[in-house]
Amino acid sequence: xxxxxxxxxxxxxxxxxxxxxxxxxxxxxxxxxxxxxxxxxxxxxxxxxxxxxxxxxxxxxxxxxxxxxxxxxxxxxxxxxxxxxxxxxxxxxxxxxxxxxxxxxxxxxxxxxxxxxxxxxxxxxxxxxxxxxxxxxxxxxxxxxxxxxxxxxxxxxxxxxxxxxxxxxxxxxxxxxxxxxxxxxxxxxxxxxxxxxxxxxxxxxxxxxxxxxxxxxxxxxxxxxxxxxxxxxxxxxxxxxxxxxxxxxxxxxxxxxxxxxxxxxxxxxxxxxxxxxxxxxxxxxxxxxxxxxxxxxxxxxxxxxxxxxxxxxxxxxx
Numbered sequence: 001x002x003x004x005x006x007x008x009x010x011x012x013x014x015x016x017x018x019x020x021x022x023x024x025x026x027x028x029x030x031x032x033x034x035x036x037x038x039x040x041x042x043x044x045x046x047x048x049x050x051x052x053x054x055x056x057x058x059x060x061x062x063x064x065x066x067x068x069x070x071x072x073x074x075x076x077x078x079x080x081x082x083x084x085x086x087x088x089x090x091x092x093x094x095x096x097x098x099x100x101x102x103x104x105x106x107x108x109x110x111x112x113x114x115x116x117x118x119x120x121x122x123x124x125x126x127x128x129x130x131x132x133x134x135x136x137x138x139x140x141x142x143x144x145x146x147x148x149x150x151x152x153x154x155x156x157x158x159x160x161x162x163x164x165x166x167x168x169x170x171x172x173x174x175x176x177x178x179x180x181x182x183x184x185x186x187x188x189x190x191x192x193x194x195x196x197x198x199x200x201x202x203x204x205x206x207x208x209x210x211x212x213x214x215x216x217x218x219x220x221x222x223x224x225x226x227x228x229x230x231x232x233x234x235x236x237x238x239x240x241x242x243x244x245x246x247x248x249x250x251x252x253x254x255x256x257x258x259x260x261x262x263x264x265x266x267x268x269x270x271x272x273x274x275x276x277x278x279x280x281x282x283x284x285x286x287x288x289x290x291x292x293x294x295x296x297x298x299x300x301x302x303x304x305x306x307x308x309x310x311x312x313x314x315x316x317x318x
Contacts (some may be wrong), residue, residue: 001037001048001052002034002045002046004050004085004088004089004095007094008084008085008088009023009026009027011088012026016186017186018186019163019185019187021236022185025081030081030085032078033061033078033081033082034048036060036061037052037057040060040061040064050094050095051095055102055103057099058082058099058103059103062075062106065078066106072107076108079100079105080105082100083100083103086098086099115260115263115264115266115267115268116252116264118268121261121264123252124152124246124250125153125156127246127250128145128148128149128152129149132249133249141229143208143211144212146201146204146205146208147208147209147226148242149201149204149205150198150201150204150225151234151239151242152242152243152261153198153202154194154198154202155258155261157198158180158193158194158198158265158282159262159265159266159269159283160182161259161262161284162240162258162259164182166233166236167183167233168182168224168226169222169224169225170223171223173202173225175202175203175206178194178198179193182284185286186286188284188286190281190282202225205225214231215229215231216231216232236258240257240258243257265282265283266279267294269282270294276288276294277291279294
């Protein structure tokens with residue numbers, strides 16, 4: 001079983017070009033599946049074979065995850081990992097039959113992505129420039145406030161995933177043309193524009209960048225746009241900490257997530273009249289169905305459009 005997993009993970013890394021984060025998720029999910037099988041089937045891990053796994057074992061695994069309190073989303077993700085593993089096994093003739101066939105994916109609750117209103121996103125951005133916020137007590141880290149503003153501006157201006165933000169290098173940034181070359185999921189490349197405020201914030205941060213970069217020992221050859229206080233590449237988790245520093249200065253929810261800014265980007269474009277397929281391209285979605293979740297609109301806007309456009313509902317109608 002472990003040999004199949006190792007071969008699948010190598011295939012995912014080299015041939016499917018999956019991101020490191022996705023590879024780590026596959027590794028963790030499949031490791032959890034094997035641990036369950038050892039207990040469920042009573043086999044030693046070394047003696048466990050792919051042919052030992054039947055649909056009943058896969059369903060039992062999902063039931064086990066449910067009892068442990070995992071969300072439907074997490075259970076669906078783990079089933080997807082197991083399903084991909086056995087599909088690979090069938091393609092490479094390591095497995096005679098796929099035991100995940102016929103196993104239903106946990107039905108997902110339909111939830112609308114959270115987003116900020118125009119005034120709310122402005123308050124968050126302005127908080128990063130407010131001297132009264134004082135997020136850093138060490139004067140040596142004061143330049144990081146420019147980094148924070150640039151990161152928040154760019155998350156909203158370009159609708160980037162957090163992983164895309166932290167993997168961004170200066171060579172992929174065209175400040176004069178205000179466009180980014182972004183490497184998204186599956187190694188797919190796309191060009192994303194951004195506005196003048198984000199360009200100004202990036203320019204301001206670039207002036208402090210070198211002072212932070214020299215702290216890295218030994219210095220690396222790459223030039224990441226966003227650095228941590230030690231001069232290395234900023235992590236995705238640190239982006240969440242950046243928001244946590246500034247949200248208390250606003251009246252926004254304390255659990256505001258960086259991905260909310262991506263949702264906000266898409267929602268504001270849609271409400272401004274952008275074409276859904278254009279938004280799909282900007283977000284880097286491979287399927288339009290993924291983008292369609294942003295088609296929600298608030299009821300007031302919907303009523304306003306109806307009253308302003310329908311012949312029998314116009315405001316000046318008798």
